[in-house]
Amino acid sequence: MPTLRDIQRRIRSVQSTQKITRAMKLVAAAKLRRAQERILAARPYAGKMSELLGNLVSAASGSDETQHPLLEQREGPRRQIVIITADKGLAGAFNANVIRRALEFVRQSNTAEVTLVVVGRKARDFYRRRPWTIKRDMIGFWDRLAYTHAAELADYFMQQYLDGEVDEVHLVYNEFRSVAVQRPVREQLLPIPRKAEGEVDTGAVDYLYEPNPKAILDELLPRHVRTQVFRALMESLAGEYGARMTAMEAATKNAKEMIDVLTIQYNKARQEKITKELLDIVGGAEALKQGAEA
Amino acid sequence: MADRLTLEIATPIRLVVAEAADEIVIPGSQGYFGVLPGHAPFLTTLGVGEFMYRVGHDEHYLAVSGGFAEVRNDKVIVLADTAEHPEEIDRARAERARERAERRLSGRGDEEIDYARALAALARALTRIMTAGRSR
Numbered sequence: 001m002p003t004l005r006d007i008q009r010r011i012r013s014v015q016s017t018q019k020i021t022r023a024m025k026l027v028a029a030a031k032l033r034r035a036q037e038r039i040l041a042a043r044p045y046a047g048k049m050s051e052l053l054g055n056l057v058s059a060a061s062g063s064d065e066t067q068h069p070l071l072e073q074r075e076g077p078r079r080q081i082v083i084i085t086a087d088k089g090l091a092g093a094f095n096a097n098v099i100r101r102a103l104e105f106v107r108q109s110n111t112a113e114v115t116l117v118v119v120g121r122k123a124r125d126f127y128r129r130r131p132w133t134i135k136r137d138m139i140g141f142w143d144r145l146a147y148t149h150a151a152e153l154a155d156y157f158m159q160q161y162l163d164g165e166v167d168e169v170h171l172v173y174n175e176f177r178s179v180a181v182q183r184p185v186r187e188q189l190l191p192i193p194r195k196a197e198g199e200v201d202t203g204a205v206d207y208l209y210e211p212n213p214k215a216i217l218d219e220l221l222p223r224h225v226r227t228q229v230f231r232a233l234m235e236s237l238a239g240e241y242g243a244r245m246t247a248m249e250a251a252t253k254n255a256k257e258m259i260d261v262l263t264i265q266y267n268k269a270r271q272e273k274i275t276k277e278l279l280d281i282v283g284g285a286e287a288l289k290q291g292a293e294a
Numbered sequence: 295m296a297d298r299l300t301l302e303i304a305t306p307i308r309l310v311v312a313e314a315a316d317e318i319v320i321p322g323s324q325g326y327f328g329v330l331p332g333h334a335p336f337l338t339t340l341g342v343g344e345f346m347y348r349v350g351h352d353e354h355y356l357a358v359s360g361g362f363a364e365v366r367n368d369k370v371i372v373l374a375d376t377a378e379h380p381e382e383i384d385r386a387r388a389e390r391a392r393e394r395a396e397r398r399l400s401g402r403g404d405e406e407i408d409y410a411r412a413l414a415a416l417a418r419a420l421t422r423i424m425t426a427g428r429s430r
Contacts, residue, residue: 038307041307041308042306042307042308044302044309045305045306045307045308045309045373046306048302048371048373052337052373055337056337147306150306207335207336207364207366208334208335209338210323210324210336210337210338211338211339215339216337216338219339219361219362223361223373223375226306227306230306
């Protein structure tokens with residue numbers, strides 16, 4: 001039977017936890033808004049980029065000019081998997097989901113021929129203790145995420161692909177569906193899948209090219225890949241904040257419920273104590289009275 | 295035929311310009327070229343240089359580097375790696391970048407240098423300095 005003081009101590013403890021979860025929720029909400037704005041701001045570039053790619057490939061299709069190493073499908077077993085998680089936890093199942101999704105995919109691949117690139121501390125810590133080869137990690141940049149991070153990452157695996165060290169590159173990350181919903185997804189980055197080249201424009205435009213379609217494609221394809229990596233990073237970041245906000249909201253609510261229950265317990269215990277004291281006093285008085293009468 | 299051009303300049307992080315313009319001068323990788331309404335469909339890679347668009351009598355300048363420009367149906371779309379208005383340019387930083395690049399190119403600097411990279415860095419720095427000089 002907890003004493004009044006015990007209950008009071010627990011209430012205070014839960015209250016301070018609640019203060020922290022509420023603060024974390026507010027911080028996550030503010031950062032989420034900024035992350036969402038960044039995703040929106042990046043959309044015109046990315047959208048136009050795919051459209052251009054589609055135009056270019058269809059305009060020059062049939063000729064050898066659309067041949068490019070990044071588009072070339074080659075049958076090879078060596079897979080590189082890029083896994084994007086957060087650095088921090090306290091975001092519900094955000095990290096666990098994407099790690100599980102990645103693990104399924106990693107297991108489907110031949111262990112000897114799969115290499116990993118881990119982004120975010122959670123992914124690194126998970127795979128570090130496991131038998132797969134980690135080629136590279138990227139950690140501690142989330143607070144200052146910039147396009148250069150995406151470019152660096154994309155250039156890293158594109159180089160390996162062009163050098164013939166890997167045959168496929170896949171990306172596993174949390175897609176930002178909405179504030180409350182993040183879904184782990186896998187995308188093939190290299191070779192660039194045909195569908196990612198965008199819808200074929202109605203009536204291919206007869207452009208004048210300068211210097212020529214091939215040279216333009218050479219410039220376009222790496223940028224296309226970088227843009228995709230950048231989008232994935234931004235979605236993951238927004239998703240992390242969304243997940244943390246939701247998780248902290250739930251935690252704050254749970255704390256409130258706990259405080260309510262504890263408060264009722266506290267009141268009951270207090271009443272019981274008063275009742276007991278009253279009984280003692282009444283009993284004592286009775287005893288005295290009887291003693292006096294005798 | 296429309297008598298004005300629609301201009302959009304986007305970088306990976308944001309839409310920089312969305313305006314109607316009367317004339318545009320673009321630093322293509324093969325040299326500067328001008329665009330007036332009625333231009334033929336055109337697709338090119340961007341170089342490093344100063345981008346200009348004129349609205350009425352107002353000329354606007356931006357320092358751009360790398361990317362693409364598409365001209366089609368009097369719509370000009372520029373996808374640049376970077377595009378900055380004069381007032382956004384950090385001049386001191388550009389000066390430092392210029393000094394660094396010049397030092398490397400002069401060969402007095404440290405060990406091996408990537409010549410092409412240093413040259414590109416110099417071009418970017420010079421463009422920024424020039425464009426920054428246009429801000430009032």
